[in-house]
Amino acid sequence: MSSTTTAPRSSVPQAFKLRVRRYDPESGQAAYWDEHEIELEGHRSVLEGILQAKNRFDGSIGIRCSCRQAICGSCGVRINGEPALACHTHLDEAIKSAKDGVIEIEPMGNMPVIKDLIVDMDAVHWKKVRRVTPWLIAKQPVPEREYIVDRESMVDVTQTMACIQCGACVSDCLAMEVDPGFIGPAALAKAYRFVGDPRDDARHVRLNDLSQDPQGIYDCTHCFKCVEACPKDVNPMGQIMRLRRIAGSDEQIVDVNNGHRHEEAFTTLIRDYGLLHEAELLPRSYGGDSWFGKFHPAAGKELLSSLPAIVKAVVKGKVSPTKAIFGHKIAKRDLDSVKRIYERVEGKPQRYELNLYIVGEDE
Numbered sequence: 518m519s520s521t522t523t524a525p526r527s528s529v530p531q532a533f534k535l536r537v538r539r540y541d542p543e544s545g546q547a548a549y550w551d552e553h554e555i556e557l558e559g560h561r562s563v564l565e566g567i568l569q570a571k572n573r574f575d576g577s578i579g580i581r582c583s584c585r586q587a588i589c590g591s592c593g594v595r596i597n598g599e600p601a602l603a604c605h606t607h608l609d610e611a612i613k614s615a616k617d618g619v620i621e622i623e624p625m626g627n628m629p630v631i632k633d634l635i636v637d638m639d640a641v642h643w644k645k646v647r648r649v650t651p652w653l654i655a656k657q658p659v660p661e662r663e664y665i666v667d668r669e670s671m672v673d674v675t676q677t678m679a680c681i682q683c684g685a686c687v688s689d690c691l692a693m694e695v696d697p698g699f700i701g702p703a704a705l706a707k708a709y710r711f712v713g714d715p716r717d718d719a720r721h722v723r724l725n726d727l728s729q730d731p732q733g734i735y736d737c738t739h740c741f742k743c744v745e746a747c748p749k750d751v752n753p754m755g756q757i758m759r760l761r762r763i764a765g766s767d768e769q770i771v772d773v774n775n776g777h778r779h780e781e782a783f784t785t786l787i788r789d790y791g792l793l794h795e796a797e798l799l800p801r802s803y804g805g806d807s808w809f810g811k812f813h814p815a816a817g818k819e820l821l822s823s824l825p826a827i828v829k830a831v832v833k834g835k836v837s838p839t840k841a842i843f844g845h846k847i848a849k850r851d852l853d854s855v856k857r858i859y860e861r862v863e864g865k866p867q868r869y870e871l872n873l874y875i876v877g878e879d880e
């Protein structure tokens with residue numbers, strides 16, 4: 518019989534310093550930091566710390582919370598610069614990443630501040646969720662009793678159903694920082710919830726809409742920030758990639774933004790060269806991997822508009838002109854290994870989507 522031992526938790530309250538970002542847009546004053554020393558056991562949450570500071574020292578600190586059990590999604594904030602649920606972060610964990618021994622708490626990013634730690638979820642997050650038609654459009658005729666759905670299909674959408682709409686992924690999304698109009702990780706994960714549901718009748722319409730929108734699925738830069746931020750392992754970026762695969766490969770949707778072809782260009786370049794070939798990327802994104810594709814007029818136009826950025830990158834030494842033009846070289850043996858991976862994957866009769874979220878086995 519095996520036994521596991523865990524260190525006993527201290528029930529002795531200890532002092533923690535909290536630095537809270539304060540801002541009231543209606544006051545006309547600039548944002549500032551406030552510091553308070555609270556006393557709690559280390560396993561208590563940052564939320565409890567904030568509430569203690571609010572009760573003992575300053576009742577005007579603005580924080581939104583409800584369940585205190587990582588279920589309602591209300592208490593999203595940034596702790597030491599990282600998005601987190603305040604009720605789901607222990608003080609003794611938070612202190613480890615505190616820069617100067619003070620736990621820093623500020624409102625989530627990419628959303629306007631209403632007061633202190635409270636952001637306007639309606640102006641950004643909920644607006645985007647509404648954008649993706651977040652309800653089932655039932656196939657007709659509706660059965661007299663319930664729909665019968667096979668188990669695998671529901672397992673497939675379970676991961677997105679775990680979302681508690683906390684907005685942590687939205688807070689950290691780099692694409693949204695540059696383009697606030699991007700539909701964003703939480704709303705697109707929600708879109709997959711219905712695209713993956715066999716009872717939904719609007720799969721193609723939804724995918725076409727999200728592909729053709731310049732701020733839709735192809736606006737994501739694949740940066741992984743939302744994956745790291747999510748407290749519920751929803752993996753929003755993974756859901757966006759699944760939407761792309763289904764839209765491009767299964768539904769054959771070629772979007773006006775050239776997102777699908779651009780993605781294919783990356784894949785075929787790695788197959789052919791083992792590494793990215795920058796000079797080939799643009800022509801392939803427009804003309805496919807045929808030799809004549811290089812002369813696609815749209816590729817020339819795009820090249821011209823990208824010239825200032827290219828020149829800047831060369832001047833700053835970020836791009837080597839020789840490597841960019843002639844491509845990176847890898848050993849033939851390594852290239853053969855890459856090609857074998859492609860042959861193996863592409864040789865499969867159908868794509869297999871593995872949902873790693875669900876673990877465990879059927880009896």
Ligand code: SF4
Binds near residue numbers: 689701702739740741
């Ligand atoms: S992976 Fe995409 S959706 Fe997620 S944070 Fe990065 S840009 Fe945003």
Ligand code: SF4
Binds near residue numbers: 679703746747749750
């Ligand atoms: S996907 Fe994760 S981080 Fe984003 S809103 Fe849902 S639970 Fe929060």
Ligand code: FES
Binds near residue numbers: 581582584602603
């Ligand atoms: S208070 Fe509900 S998730 Fe934190």
